[in-house]
Amino acid sequence: MKKTWWKEGIVYQIYPRSYKDNTGNGVGDILGIIEKLDYIKSLGVDIIWLCPVYESPNDDNGYDISDYRNISAEFGGNDAFDTLLEEMHKRDLKLVMDLVLNHSSDEHKWFKESRKSKDNPYRDYYFWQEAKNGKEPNNWKSFFSGSVWQKDDITDEYFLHLFTKKQPDLNWENPKVREEIHNIVEFWCKKGVDGFRMDVISLISKQTDFPDSHVPDNYGETIKTYYANGPKIHQYLNELNQKVLSKYDIMTVGEGPGIDLETGLDYVHEDRNELNMIFHFGHMFIDNGVGGKYDPIEVSLPTFKKVFNDWDAKIYPKGWGSIFLGNHDFSRMVSRFGNTEEYHNKSAKLLALLLFTMRGTVYVYQGDEIGMTNVAYPDISYYNDVETLNSYKEALAKGRDMDAFLKLVHRQSRDNARTPMQWNSSKNSGFSDVEPWLEVNSNYTQINVESQEKDKDSILHFYRKMSAFRKANKVMVYGDYECLNEDDTNLYFYKRYNDEETYIILLNFSNKKQTLDFVKYDLANTELALSNYSENFDAFLQPWEAQIRKYKS
Numbered sequence: 001m002k003k004t005w006w007k008e009g010i011v012y013q014i015y016p017r018s019y020k021d022n023t024g025n026g027v028g029d030i031l032g033i034i035e036k037l038d039y040i041k042s043l044g045v046d047i048i049w050l051c052p053v054y055e056s057p058n059d060d061n062g063y064d065i066s067d068y069r070n071i072s073a074e075f076g077g078n079d080a081f082d083t084l085l086e087e088m089h090k091r092d093l094k095l096v097m098d099l100v101l102n103h104s105s106d107e108h109k110w111f112k113e114s115r116k117s118k119d120n121p122y123r124d125y126y127f128w129q130e131a132k133n134g135k136e137p138n139n140w141k142s143f144f145s146g147s148v149w150q151k152d153d154i155t156d157e158y159f160l161h162l163f164t165k166k167q168p169d170l171n172w173e174n175p176k177v178r179e180e181i182h183n184i185v186e187f188w189c190k191k192g193v194d195g196f197r198m199d200v201i202s203l204i205s206k207q208t209d210f211p212d213s214h215v216p217d218n219y220g221e222t223i224k225t226y227y228a229n230g231p232k233i234h235q236y237l238n239e240l241n242q243k244v245l246s247k248y249d250i251m252t253v254g255e256g257p258g259i260d261l262e263t264g265l266d267y268v269h270e271d272r273n274e275l276n277m278i279f280h281f282g283h284m285f286i287d288n289g290v291g292g293k294y295d296p297i298e299v300s301l302p303t304f305k306k307v308f309n310d311w312d313a314k315i316y317p318k319g320w321g322s323i324f325l326g327n328h329d330f331s332r333m334v335s336r337f338g339n340t341e342e343y344h345n346k347s348a349k350l351l352a353l354l355l356f357t358m359r360g361t362v363y364v365y366q367g368d369e370i371g372m373t374n375v376a377y378p379d380i381s382y383y384n385d386v387e388t389l390n391s392y393k394e395a396l397a398k399g400r401d402m403d404a405f406l407k408l409v410h411r412q413s414r415d416n417a418r419t420p421m422q423w424n425s426s427k428n429s430g431f432s433d434v435e436p437w438l439e440v441n442s443n444y445t446q447i448n449v450e451s452q453e454k455d456k457d458s459i460l461h462f463y464r465k466m467s468a469f470r471k472a473n474k475v476m477v478y479g480d481y482e483c484l485n486e487d488d489t490n491l492y493f494y495k496r497y498n499d500e501e502t503y504i505i506l507l508n509f510s511n512k513k514q515t516l517d518f519v520k521y522d523l524a525n526t527e528l529a530l531s532n533y534s535e536n537f538d539a540f541l542q543p544w545e546a547q548i549r550k551y552k553s
């Protein structure tokens, strides 16, 4: 397996709007990130993935880009960006930009032209369709509620938007669109950025005859069958790679709703020249029922393990994976997979230990290094995320029990991950001098960077320990992975090994002591390398205990 910086590197994801406000308008900005670069470096990370900072009307907080070559003034504009890149490179930190190429903003000049008339030169930059039987062209539903079709009165036709109606889908079938996109990517490569996270890249090739979904109410199935992995997806990615990406030493990670075990490797197979990695959602949509995230189902540990086992088996040795347990689109990882009530510290550390001992590039989402948790605002008016608000409106229109729905929002809203970073216990958590764009989680007085810096037993220090451990032990990066107890409902054990050394990782995903079979796993022949408890026992694992042990022979 080829060794590269992006396989070994640890990525830190920043949602700029919520990181640090230095200009005093309640919105995080690039100067704020620059101020925190030494902190970021101290985490042992090598790469920053920056969520979109381009000009945008912010219908979806930057995932609706109106100018792909300019940085939004709200975040500090182009000068601040150039300084950021310079300051990062000085510290040997690499920068990965978020690129949203499946759709633009409806305020992008291409779309403004496109909607003007049927014969406008930009008309075919987007998908326009006539009404069918006086209605939308098909029954597809948007990721963010309602139809994917929006009627535009100027020409009396519908345009396609898989996300909000302010995010019209770009028509990659049109070679001119692809050329524009190649030029944009080249522009950022020449500027010296070190890579791209490509938003919903699995959706760029559509079935352009737009057939009705045969399962319109089954969200996951519709995405997989109709929206993702379209007929020309690999042609487009290969073309982008050959024309632009391959000329630079950069990393690429494609975000992939609808990518599954059958289709995943094709995106990242090293002989195919497309992307380096993808984010699949096997474990992230794990609690989604047929109706999606607001129709949640119970999750068991064996199902969770199966996702990691199956993907590892599918992808290696020809491809490379990405390891993450949360990002700006999901609830907080410790609220989701840990226990914030009784074992906040221990369970956050266990999840960190899992992240840093898995095969694949590690992605840490801002705030997870201090165990930031979900928020539960008292009512819907506190929420900002367009997906949350649209789902709420839809539930209201359907006559659902809205008290129960608010509880679901508490559990599932994307705003859980977007509350301002908790720097200290002063007003607004040290994020801003003024009222932030989204209310700070009220637990900031207990959970914040400043207090964890002082506490040697903090989650923050544990992250530093884990990143150092991974760096010092390359077997954690390149070694093989093998799960040892697929069916156990409380314990997750796995090995990481190469020809020279073997480690065993022991994780107790429960609130109870669990018996440890010392003999079965030959643990007498191991040495403890690292744990989230200061005292360990041969006979059992303590609640949420995590250990890394190394075999002596």
Ligand code: TEU
Pocket: 060, 063, 064, 100, 143, 163, 199, 200, 255, 257, 293, 328, 329, 330, 387, 414
């Ligand atoms: O997310 C795509 C995606 O899969 C999400 O819409 C996901 O289904 C949802 O968040 C689950 O709650 C990407 C970006 O990461 C997201 O922030 C954008 O809103 C979206 O694309 C549109 O650009």
